[in-house]
Amino acid sequence: MSANPTATATAFAAERTRLLGIAYRMLGSRADAEDVLQDAWLRWSESDNSDVRSTQAWLTTIVTRLSIDRLRSVKAQREVYIGPWLPEPLAEIDSVTPESKAELASELSLAFLSLLERLGPDERAAFVLHDAFDCDYDDIADVLGKSAAACRQLVHRARERVMAERQRFKVDEQTRRRMLERFIEVANAGDLPAMKALFATDAHLISDGGGRAVAARRILHGAERIVLLFKMIFQRRGALEVDRRIVRVNGELGVATSFRGQLHSVTTFDTDGQRIYAYYSVANPDKLGAFLPHA
Incomplete structure (x- = not known):
């Protein structure tokens, strides 16, 4: 249990927007992303985080791993979904991402998130962390428990698969x-x-x-x-x-x-x-x- 509940809550709140952005991109569902954040908060609040060197790194790791586990579970449900499955659309996006709206229109669109569904969980996590949140390969390696070289390959393969099928037009x-x-x-x-x-x-x-x-x-x-x-x-x-x-x-x-x-x-x-x-x-x-x- 944290010795300073107020500081613990403040630290989590400071990262919440970024964490929700990661979870939503991983899962394509606001409800699932919120569930992941709730689980992450419980782990954070119940841990002795006084010696955590980087709150952002610690929480990013937890949220990404929880998202991977949740994605593996929901993928089975989506396989028996009636008709095509599309991500849950968001009306107000500022609360789930740190980027500008101009970037969002390209990187958080339903079309783009639908393409991410074709990636495996680890592949999707590496791609999201690197391309959407500018994490370097060493940090991604720590999150996924893989080598930096393996993570580089995951991102490269994911980018090739997504960009090969992506049909985006630059329209103002x-x-x-x-x-x-x-x-x-x-x-x-x-x-x-x-x-x-x-x-x-x-x-x-x-x-x-x-x-x-x-x-x-x-x-x-x-x-x-x-x-x-x-x-x-x-x-x-x-x-x-x-x-x-x-x-x-x-x-x-x-x-x-x-x-x-x-x-x-x-x-x-x-x-x-x-x-x-x-x-x-x-x-x-x-x-x-x-x-x-x-x-």
């Missing part, structure tokens, strides 16, 4: 907003030809309903198939009051869609400003808490 916020406004205009009008024109021929759509909301159960590839989905949406939802508004999702602009005043989904795009290349929509209500009004 004004251009992105214009695209979203055009999408909302077309969707509200139910204009199928215009909707098809918005999507690149080889675009793909990922919709996460988790079996709890109406969503595509498989990834849709190609503008033709995507527009068929919107045709069904327009037909089924035509009589309902629909509201689409621009919101900030994981640091970048996206769209929140509500039916009869009830939030249905939040969506982000990969776009070059002219066409939509990837469409990520989260409709699972368990993941939308950040976007609901709070009393």
Whole structure:
């Protein structure tokens, strides 16, 4: 037990933002990340940390190792998830990361976090610590219990896998907003030809309903198939009051869609400003808490 509870709590609070950023990137879930931080706090508060040379290093190690353990557990759950799985979107991101919003739009997007799902737990941890939090290989080696050379290889392999599949466009916020406004205009009008024109021929759509909301159960590839989905949406939802508004999702602009005043989904795009290349929509209500009004 710490001899100075106040100092212990203050030290943890000073690192909390950074630790939550690590855990969220590792797990793609705010709820899971918060659970990891709670476990880390219990370990920190119950330990004799008076001789800890670096609070940040100690807590980073604990949070990363707990995140690895949690990731191994949730991966089994995600394998039986109903339909595609997407990370839990965040409405306000400043509380989970030390970076600027400009950096977040690139490194914390739903698209990027989805790619991290393809990495193994150790590989993901090494990549997150090095590329997102500027940890050197010696520090990562201490966290993972591996050699610095092995950690360097983990990061190299992870970066190759992620960057090979990453399709990101450098679009300024004004251009992105214009695209979203055009999408909302077309969707509200139910204009199928215009909707098809918005999507690149080889675009793909990922919709996460988790079996709890109406969503595509498989990834849709190609503008033709995507527009068929919107045709069904327009037909089924035509009589309902629909509201689409621009919101900030994981640091970048996206769209929140509500039916009869009830939030249905939040969506982000990969776009070059002219066409939509990837469409990520989260409709699972368990993941939308950040976007609901709070009393």
